[in-house]
Amino acid sequence: MAMLEKQLKLLKTTFDKYAGKDGDKDSLSKAELADLFHVEIPEMDGDKQQLDQFFAGLDGDKDGKVSFPEFVQFAATLMLLYNAF
Template sequence: MGLCACSIQIPLFLSLNLPNLSNSLGATMTSPLCLAMGLLIDTFDKYAGKDGDNKTLTRAELEELLHNEMPTAECRCQHEVCEFFNSLDLNKDGVVDFKEYVIYVAALTAICKK
C-alpha cells in the first residue's frame, strides 16, 4: 500500500513521489515524521485483511488492533467497541478504511497533546 493513492499534486511534496512510497517508508526516510507515517501504515496493514479486504479494518480487526497496540485503552464491553467502530466508520460502509483510521489517530494525538 502506498502512502497516497490520490492524484493531487502538491508542489512541496513532488520530490517525495508520495504515490510510490511503500510500507518501508520508515526504512528509507529517517526523519521522525516519516518514521511515524511508516508506523501508521504498517500498523494498519498488520491488522487489515485478516477477515478479507486488506484495505479495511472490520470491527474484529479494529478490536484486535486496540487490544494489542493500545493495551491501556481497555474496552470494557462489546457495546463500547461497537460504538467506537461506528464513530470511526464515517461513510457507514461497515468497515474502517485507512483514511478513517488516520483521522482517528490524528484526533487521538491532538487530544494527547493538550
C-alpha cells in the same frame, strides 16, 4: 526521516498488520479493530458497547468497515489528545 513521516509509516504498518487478517486487506472489520485495540492500545480495549461506539465513530462513511484514511483521522485525533506531536 521526518517525525510525521515516521509516524505515518508506523500507522500504515499497524493498519496493514490488522487489516490483512480477513479477506479485505484495505479495511478494518470490527473484529480486526478489536484485535488492534487489544494488542496495540490496551487503554482503549473496553467492552463491546465501547467498541461499537469507537467503530461507529471511525467509520465516517458508514460502510461497515474502517479504511486507512478513516483510521488516520482517528490516530491524528488520538495523537492530539495525547499531545504526541
